[in-house]
Amino acid sequence: MTAQPKMSSLKPFDVEAARAEFDILKREVYGKKLVYLDNAASAQKPNIVLDAMRDFARLDYANVHRGVHYLSGKATDAYEAARESVRRFIHAKHVDEIVFTKGGTEAINLVAASFLGPRVEAGDEIVLTTMEHHSNIVPWHFLRERQGAVLRWVDVADDGSLDADAVAAAIGPRTKLVALTHMSNVLGTVTPLKEIVALAHAHGVPVLADGCQGAVHELVDVQDLDIDFYALTGHKLYGPTGIGALYAKRAHLKAMRPFNGGGEMIREVTRDAITYADPPARFEAGTPPIIEAVGLGVALDYLSSFDRAAVAAHEHDLLAHATAAIADLNWARIIGRAPGKGAILSFEAEGMHAHDLATILDREGVAVRAGHHCAQVLMERFDVVSTTRVSFALYNTHEEVDVLVSALHKARKILG
Amino acid sequence: MMDESLRELYQEVILDHSRHPRHFGKLAEPNHVGEGHNPLCGDRVKVYLAVDDQNRIADVAFEGKGCAISQASASLMTDMIKGRTVAEAENLMDGFLHLVKGEDASEIAADDRDHLDVMAGVSAFPMRVKCATLAWHTMKSALEGGGTAVTP
Numbered sequence: 321m322t323a324q325p326k327m328s329s330l331k332p333f334d335v336e337a338a339r340a341e342f343d344i345l346k347r348e349v350y351g352k353k354l355v356y357l358d359n360a361a362s363a364q365k366p367n368i369v370l371d372a373m374r375d376f377a378r379l380d381y382a383n384v385h386r387g388v389h390y391l392s393g394k395a396t397d398a399y400e401a402a403r404e405s406v407r408r409f410i411h412a413k414h415v416d417e418i419v420f421t422k423g424g425t426e427a428i429n430l431v432a433a434s435f436l437g438p439r440v441e442a443g444d445e446i447v448l449t450t451m452e453h454h455s456n457i458v459p460w461h462f463l464r465e466r467q468g469a470v471l472r473w474v475d476v477a478d479d480g481s482l483d484a485d486a487v488a489a490a491i492g493p494r495t496k497l498v499a500l501t502h503m504s505n506v507l508g509t510v511t512p513l514k515e516i517v518a519l520a521h522a523h524g525v526p527v528l529a530d531g532c533q534g535a536v537h538e539l540v541d542v543q544d545l546d547i548d549f550y551a552l553t554g555h556k557l558y559g560p561t562g563i564g565a566l567y568a569k570r571a572h573l574k575a576m577r578p579f580n581g582g583g584e585m586i587r588e589v590t591r592d593a594i595t596y597a598d599p600p601a602r603f604e605a606g607t608p609p610i611i612e613a614v615g616l617g618v619a620l621d622y623l624s625s626f627d628r629a630a631v632a633a634h635e636h637d638l639l640a641h642a643t644a645a646i647a648d649l650n651w652a653r654i655i656g657r658a659p660g661k662g663a664i665l666s667f668e669a670e671g672m673h674a675h676d677l678a679t680i681l682d683r684e685g686v687a688v689r690a691g692h693h694c695a696q697v698l699m700e701r702f703d704v705v706s707t708t709r710v711s712f713a714l715y716n717t718h719e720e721v722d723v724l725v726s727a728l729h730k731a732r733k734i735l736g
Numbered sequence: 737m738m739d740e741s742l743r744e745l746y747q748e749v750i751l752d753h754s755r756h757p758r759h760f761g762k763l764a765e766p767n768h769v770g771e772g773h774n775p776l777c778g779d780r781v782k783v784y785l786a787v788d789d790q791n792r793i794a795d796v797a798f799e800g801k802g803c804a805i806s807q808a809s810a811s812l813m814t815d816m817i818k819g820r821t822v823a824e825a826e827n828l829m830d831g832f833l834h835l836v837k838g839e840d841a842s843e844i845a846a847d848d849r850d851h852l853d854v855m856a857g858v859s860a861f862p863m864r865v866k867c868a869t870l871a872w873h874t875m876k877s878a879l880e881g882g883g884t885a886v887t888p
Contacts, residue, residue: 674777675777675805676803679745679863679864680746691776691777696778699778705777705801735746735804
């Protein structure tokens with residue numbers, strides 16, 4: 321499902337109880353209470369995740385899939401249980417459709433190298449949108465540079481929304497893949513994935529979604545979407561860095577060539593030949609980030625323990641509050657107002673560069689992102705050098721939005 | 737109450753330079769041109785120099801887009817290096833880099849220091865040092881034959 325979760329008959333989400341799980345939210349910066357609004361860059365981690373990683377490392381740790389000893393079995397069980405948590409979180413049909421990666425970037429690079437690379441000839445096309453993060457642009461540029469692939473760009477509307485028919489119109493006889501974000505890291509736009517997948521499949525074209533933001537804020541059901549590839553990253557999902565996952569349909573994974581070579585991903589190695597392990601092991605060469613995988617599994621179970629619709633309602637309230645306040649400033653221009661967008665808010669401030677603004681907000685304890693957000697194609701599309709971005713997590717509050725707004729007024733006083 | 741270091745960073749002279757940059761634009765006949773780019777924030781600056789046969793910077797101009805710190809620093813730099821020899825400009829740059837990093841900048845002559853001191857507040861904001869140094873690195877790369885300077 322990519323539709324907003326239903327809002328009816330829900331208990332409101334208890335944000336104060338949730339905050340208590342995040343020690344970092346109690347700290348100060350420059351003597352001011354931390355207001356952390358850079359969640360689209362990376363989310364903070366609840367104690368339950370940090371404790372689970374520490375306990376696993378302290379008491380149950382060994383390498384996975386290797387030894388015959390007791391701890392090796394324990395660690396392997398924990399690692400594979402984390403894979404099952406990922407499967408459950410995105411409702412994949414089979415646990416072997418989940419490949420652990422370093423993060424979303426590696427997941428997309430894996431698809432580019434192992435799936436699309438061998439299938440692309442000069443003149444073949446890859447359809448992208450102008451709001452992609454560089455991690456969903458550069459791997460396809462590699463195929464352009466090295467194999468002559470052609471990148472076909474689908475533009476977003478002025479409000480940041482993406483029309484599924486515009487994507488369909490870009491698909492031609494030589495299109496080999498549609499690669500697009502589930503949710504823009506700059507605009508907050510949520511794309512009509514299910515519709516796009518259906519339109520692409522009608523032409524026999526597979527679809528990859530960059531779910532690094534989408535998986536955090538939307539309920540993901542890869543079977544319902546019928547999507548071919550879905551990439552996610554752990555550290556934005558309240559989990560650790562260094563771990564992410566690629567979902568790929570079983571048939572795709574079976575047909576894909578290996579990515580990195582090394583231990584774990586082989587069946588047999590001789591002087592003259594090698595045979596490869598079945599997926600997902602085929603794509604997990606070397607000792608994986610075991611402790612991080614365990615942390616990711618716990619993070620996803622933690623997030624799933626909430627009523628996700630209530631969390632989404634809370635985040636949308638914060639977005640509406642901040643949007644109203646910033647729209648009220650006659651010197652700020654919000655970029656990205658697509659209907660149904662998620663809890664990310666980018667804006668440009670008249671006469672103030674985003675870095676100057678962010679520096680002043682920082683001294684008020686307010687952490688925001690300023691810059692191009694690894695989306696230079698989108699910056700060019702909207703003719704801005706950089707924007708200030710506010711992005712919400714489940715632990716943010718209305719009071720924090722108020723602190724942000726008063727810090728914005730102060731910045732205006734200093735710089736305006 | 738305004739944070740003292742913020743007041744120092746965004747003092748009136750800085751804001752004035754960034755709003756009304758000196759020597760902003762192109763030179764008709766530059767013999768050294770450099771482009772600078774800060775890939776982290778997307779800021780860009782282009783520096784034009786006309787160096788005469790005495791190795792003196794007869795004229796200078798810059799254009800670019802960026803934050804108040806980068807624009808003010810570029811503007812101030814053009815004021816400071818115009819009329820100086822290349823060697824003097826490079827020495828001034830060394831001193832400036834020390835100053836904004838909060839290091840010993842005693843090599844800067846006293847009357848130069850009076851002008852450059854407005855940038856000293858940057859040293860309290862380590863994340864912003866690159867903004868202040870971009871134009872200077874670009875000036876140096878222009879003198880060394882062009883190419884794109886990228887803030888290190």
